[in-house]
Amino acid sequence: MGTSRTTSLTVDQIIEIYRTMSTIRAFEDRLHGLAKNLPGAVHLYSGQEAVAAGVCAALAPDDYLASTHRGHGHAIAKGCDVEAMMKELHGRSDGLCAGKGGSMHIADFDRGMLGANGLAGGGVPLACGAALTARQQGTGQVAVAFTGDGGANQGAVLESLVLARMLDLPVVFAVENNGYAQATPADRHFSGTDMAQRAAGFGIPGAVVDGYDVIAVHAATAEAVERARAGEGPTVLEFRAERFHGHMELWDDQSYRPSADPDRLRADSDPLLLLRSRIAEGTVPGPAAFELDRIDRDATALVEAAVAAAAEPLAVDLAGLLTDVYTR
Amino acid sequence: MRTITYQQAIGEALAQQMRFDRSVVLMGEDSTNAWGPTKGLHVEFPDRVLDMPITEAAFVGAAVGAAATGLRPVVDLLFVDFATVCFDQIANQAAKLRYMSGGKVSVPLVLRAMWGTGMRRGAQHSQALHPLFVHLPGIKVVAPSNAYDAKGLMAQALVDDDPVLFLEHKMLYFTPGPVPEEPYAIPFGSAKVVREGADCTVVAVGRMVSVALTAAERLAAEGVEVEVIDPRTLSPLDTSTIYASVEKTGHLVVVDEAHPRCSLATDIAAQVAQDRFAALRGPVRMVTGPHAPVPFSPELEDAFAPGPDQVVAAVLATSAARAAA
Numbered sequence: 001m002g003t004s005r006t007t008s009l010t011v012d013q014i015i016e017i018y019r020t021m022s023t024i025r026a027f028e029d030r031l032h033g034l035a036k037n038l039p040g041a042v043h044l045y046s047g048q049e050a051v052a053a054g055v056c057a058a059l060a061p062d063d064y065l066a067s068t069h070r071g072h073g074h075a076i077a078k079g080c081d082v083e084a085m086m087k088e089l090h091g092r093s094d095g096l097c098a099g100k101g102g103s104m105h106i107a108d109f110d111r112g113m114l115g116a117n118g119l120a121g122g123g124v125p126l127a128c129g130a131a132l133t134a135r136q137q138g139t140g141q142v143a144v145a146f147t148g149d150g151g152a153n154q155g156a157v158l159e160s161l162v163l164a165r166m167l168d169l170p171v172v173f174a175v176e177n178n179g180y181a182q183a184t185p186a187d188r189h190f191s192g193t194d195m196a197q198r199a200a201g202f203g204i205p206g207a208v209v210d211g212y213d214v215i216a217v218h219a220a221t222a223e224a225v226e227r228a229r230a231g232e233g234p235t236v237l238e239f240r241a242e243r244f245h246g247h248m249e250l251w252d253d254q255s256y257r258p259s260a261d262p263d264r265l266r267a268d269s270d271p272l273l274l275l276r277s278r279i280a281e282g283t284v285p286g287p288a289a290f291e292l293d294r295i296d297r298d299a300t301a302l303v304e305a306a307v308a309a310a311a312e313p314l315a316v317d318l319a320g321l322l323t324d325v326y327t328r
Numbered sequence: 329m330r331t332i333t334y335q336q337a338i339g340e341a342l343a344q345q346m347r348f349d350r351s352v353v354l355m356g357e358d359s360t361n362a363w364g365p366t367k368g369l370h371v372e373f374p375d376r377v378l379d380m381p382i383t384e385a386a387f388v389g390a391a392v393g394a395a396a397t398g399l400r401p402v403v404d405l406l407f408v409d410f411a412t413v414c415f416d417q418i419a420n421q422a423a424k425l426r427y428m429s430g431g432k433v434s435v436p437l438v439l440r441a442m443w444g445t446g447m448r449r450g451a452q453h454s455q456a457l458h459p460l461f462v463h464l465p466g467i468k469v470v471a472p473s474n475a476y477d478a479k480g481l482m483a484q485a486l487v488d489d490d491p492v493l494f495l496e497h498k499m500l501y502f503t504p505g506p507v508p509e510e511p512y513a514i515p516f517g518s519a520k521v522v523r524e525g526a527d528c529t530v531v532a533v534g535r536m537v538s539v540a541l542t543a544a545e546r547l548a549a550e551g552v553e554v555e556v557i558d559p560r561t562l563s564p565l566d567t568s569t570i571y572a573s574v575e576k577t578g579h580l581v582v583v584d585e586a587h588p589r590c591s592l593a594t595d596i597a598a599q600v601a602q603d604r605f606a607a608l609r610g611p612v613r614m615v616t617g618p619h620a621p622v623p624f625s626p627e628l629e630d631a632f633a634p635g636p637d638q639v640v641a642a643v644l645a646t647s648a649a650r651a652a653a
């Protein structure tokens with residue numbers, strides 16, 4: 001499994017990566033308490049921050065990303081506005097998608113964020129399509145197709161592997177193995193041993209990467225992106241990092257999990273703490289600990305401001321029900 | 329009679345038939361950890377409750393094959409929205425096998441799925457897709473509106489020899505109702521007159537039955553007596569009960585939360601207009617969701633689904649047309 005030893009990332013890049021992870025953590029852990037007041041289904045990303053942050057740090061702003069039902073982290077890492085996202089989660093008309101999408105359907109095409117997705121595996125073909133556009137138009141853009149370990153089994157995902165290889169699409173398949181598909185452990189539903197092995201069957205290079213290690217995530221993605229930009233086609237990356245919370249807020253007692261699991265995870269496998277300790281050891285370049293503390297405080301403040309803004313009264317315009325169905 | 333929820337009623341029908349018929353197997357994602365009607369069934373039937381990976385096209389197709397060769401699979405699709413992922417297996421395989429084999433094969437398959445608005449799940453988890461399936465010959469479509477019917481219709485689905493799409497409205501799961509403990513089956517193609525009335529027929533589906541009943545109470549206060557009909561099965565559709573009612577009342581309002589175009593509402597309206605035109609004393613009215621996806625925002629979602637106000641207005645509009653004529 002890919003882990004990091006050295007990196008060419010600069011201190012400034014590490015700071016930005018840490019800021020992304022910290023913002024995702026603050027956003028998600030705040031939602032953990034807030035979810036009971038929110039409409040709809042909320043799937044938290046805590047524990048997987050290094051994947052979104054590491055992958056997106058290897059992308060250009062105009063590269064594409066197609067996300068999953070667990071999409072907040074991907075959206076934040078791709079540069080979506082945190083306050084507009086928070087408003088969207090409240091179903092407000094001033095939310096990122098006018099309140100029509102919600103947690104499971106956050107999209108921001110201006111940021112290359114092609115959308116979270118209510119269908120497991122549903123976004124993967126869309127990313128292939130964005131990669132096709134990039135290839136046809138010669139833009140040099142790359143698309144990342146996120147799916148979970150569970151969604152990776154869906155037919156459309158496997159067909160996408162066939163298509164991407166056949167057309168040598170500039171796409172990176174990013175499979176987030178967070179241990180479970182709802183309550184079913186990955187080792188029960190995931191056929192074959194890992195995604196790299198599965199990719200080999202499609203003639204696509206693949207690797208399994210420690211998803212808590214943002215440096216390793218970044219390195220593997222950068223290599224795959226480079227290959228895609230060079231016209232060498234797709235790569236499959238499996239990132240392993242268990243989620244800290246249940247499958248979804250309010251509906252999951254996590255009784256299927258080994259009892260000590262979530263607590264152990266927080267203690268042993270926190271991607272933010274891991275990066276901090278690497279910086280402290282000096283194996284990764286980075287700022288002093290007090291600067292990281294300040295980034296954490298800024299992230300908390302950003303999220304608190306978003307929560308406050310989303311609580312501001314707003315008149316509902318029911319006309320929105322019938323707009324946006326067609327272009328005209 | 330004892331009272332249990334819609335969800336428990338479905339589970340009870342499944343458990344009773346599984347005890348009786350070893351060929352019934354349950355298949356679905358997280359089946360052994362399920363929270364809904366099948367919760368706990370894997371404890372009693374460990375060999376017949378099968379967890380599936382997220383491979384809907386494969387496992388629905390496999391269920392079709394299993395049904396055609398001797399099992400009676402009950403597949404949990406979770407949300408009906410996910411049926412689109414495996415539509416080939418439903419539309420081209422399950423619904424066609426019997427016909428194409430000249431009646432040599434039958435496909436005794438039950439596809440369970442949650443449907444409808446109200447849960448704030450957005451456009452990909454809130455649809456009312458039954459018109460798509462009603463359009464297809466070869467598959468039966470069932471949509472119970474209460475616990476009693478849910479148990480009886482599931483019992484029928486489990487002995488029926490054709491593929492059945494069993495639609496469970498997600499907002500009804502915790503609604504209790506009187507349900508006998510002993511097994512009983514409700515035949516497909518039999519509608520229920522939920523409330524009798526002489527002035528206007530209202531046909532309503534699923535959660536809309538209670539919306540129609542609320543509207544009927546309000547109209548009764550104004551002296552308008554509404555007859556509310558729950559078709560219970562959408563395919564086959566019990567047109568004779570609907571026709572008999574329209575002959576009595578002369579007016580028809582169809583209430584369904586599905587989109588209005590090419591829908592169950594247009595279908596019932598057209599059948600009545602074609603076959604009982606002489607009985608109609610006012611225009612048929614349809615009260616449906618709009619031609620728009622289901623929005624996430626709670627206020628917009630509530631505005632999407634028809635409510636009692638719209639039903640009252642539709643009944644008064646068709647009645648007024650009579651007065652004016």
Ligand SMILES: Cc1ncc(C[n+]2csc(CCOP(=O)(O)OP(=O)(O)O)c2C)c(N)n1
Pocket residue numbers: 068069070118119120121147148149150151152154178179180181182247357382384406410413
């Ligand atoms: C096609 C489809 N089937 C089933 C579901 C229901 N569902 C939602 S999330 C989920 C589990 C997804 O697991 P995984 O892909 O590993 O992502 P994770 O939740 O672990 O991030 C399932 C079965 C769905 N949304 N779409």
